[in-house]
Amino acid sequence: MSIPVIGITLDSEDPGGYSNMPWYALRQNYADVVVAGGGLPLALPHEPDHVEDYVKKLDGLVVTGGAFDVDPSMFGATTRHDTVVTKDRRTLFEKNITEAMLAANKPVLGICGGQQLLHVILGGTLIQHIPDEVDNPLAHEQPNPRTEAGHTVKVTPGTLLHRIVGTDILAVNSAHHQAAKDISENIIVNALAEDGVIEGIEDSRYRFCLGVQWHPEYLISNGDRQIIDAFVNASAA
Numbered sequence: 001m002s003i004p005v006i007g008i009t010l011d012s013e014d015p016g017g018y019s020n021m022p023w024y025a026l027r028q029n030y031a032d033v034v035v036a037g038g039g040l041p042l043a044l045p046h047e048p049d050h051v052e053d054y055v056k057k058l059d060g061l062v063v064t065g066g067a068f069d070v071d072p073s074m075f076g077a078t079t080r081h082d083t084v085v086t087k088d089r090r091t092l093f094e095k096n097i098t099e100a101m102l103a104a105n106k107p108v109l110g111i112c113g114g115q116q117l118l119h120v121i122l123g124g125t126l127i128q129h130i131p132d133e134v135d136n137p138l139a140h141e142q143p144n145p146r147t148e149a150g151h152t153v154k155v156t157p158g159t160l161l162h163r164i165v166g167t168d169i170l171a172v173n174s175a176h177h178q179a180a181k182d183i184s185e186n187i188i189v190n191a192l193a194e195d196g197v198i199e200g201i202e203d204s205r206y207r208f209c210l211g212v213q214w215h216p217e218y219l220i221s222n223g224d225r226q227i228i229d230a231f232v233n234a235s236a237a
Contacts, residue, residue, distance in 0.1 A: 004060055004232060006040065006059065006060045006062060006235060007060070007062065008043055008062045009114070010025065010045060010046070011025045012024055026043055027217070029217045030064060030217050033216070033217045033225075034228070037231070037232035038229075038232050046089050051096045054100075055104055055106070058106065060108070060208075060231060060234065062109050063098055063108065063109070063114030063118060064111055065175070066113050069083075070116055071084075072084060077125070081128035098110075098118060102121075107234040109210055111216065115212055116211075124184055124201075127197075128178060129177055130178065138151050138193055138197070139151075139174070149172060151171075151194065152170060152172065153170050155167060155170055159190035160190065160202045160208075165227065167223060170223045172214035179213065180198035200213060210231065
């Protein structure tokens with residue numbers, strides 16, 4: 001059996017810091033966990049005109065997170081919270097390649113901001129700033145290191161996620177100020193935080209379409225490892 005090629009979306013930064021030219025970035029652990037799971041990671045520069053070329057070469061797609069937000073206009077919002085920061089070319093590319101991978105019925109895993117984009121693509125809306133819309137919210141931007149748990153989530157029985165992790169409660173890290181809000185008829189909520197914030201989604205119309213609000217690439221639980229492995233195995237099928 002050939003090694004599945006897993007596309008991983010890159011972050012993008014303006015000049016400054018690492019380089020005086022625009023540059024791409026990716027935390028190494030995104031690639032590390034794919035390799036450990038039996039996949040071959042392929043970093044994806046933001047080239048919207050080459051989405052179909054990428055899709056032909058990819059067996060699976062990881063849509064990564066980052067310190068930016070989905071443009072509220074994408075889910076029909078008429079206002080924009082002061083905290084919202086967008087990266088328009090990145091989002092356009094990630095939207096197009098996610099839609100194309102789903103159309104080809106190839107596995108997609110959305111992580112943190114990638115889960116939020118997947119939620120919008122599937123017809124959902126977003127909370128633009130959790131502290132303004134959720135009563136007594138947890139610290140979803142946890143103060144402790146991302147290598148540690150920030151809170152737990154309740155996993156919904158009967159879902160793909162539950163079949164993967166095999167547990168009702170999962171400890172997760174947390175690094176987000178936005179979250180999934182309204183759902184469409186195709187979205188299945190598979191995990192909730194104690195404050196009611198949606199922490200995971202899936203769509204059973206596809207072979208493997210899963211989004212998680214936390215960062216399983218840190219492997220803080222056995223469930224994280226199982227999520228990555230299940231995704232890579234689905235991509236190899």
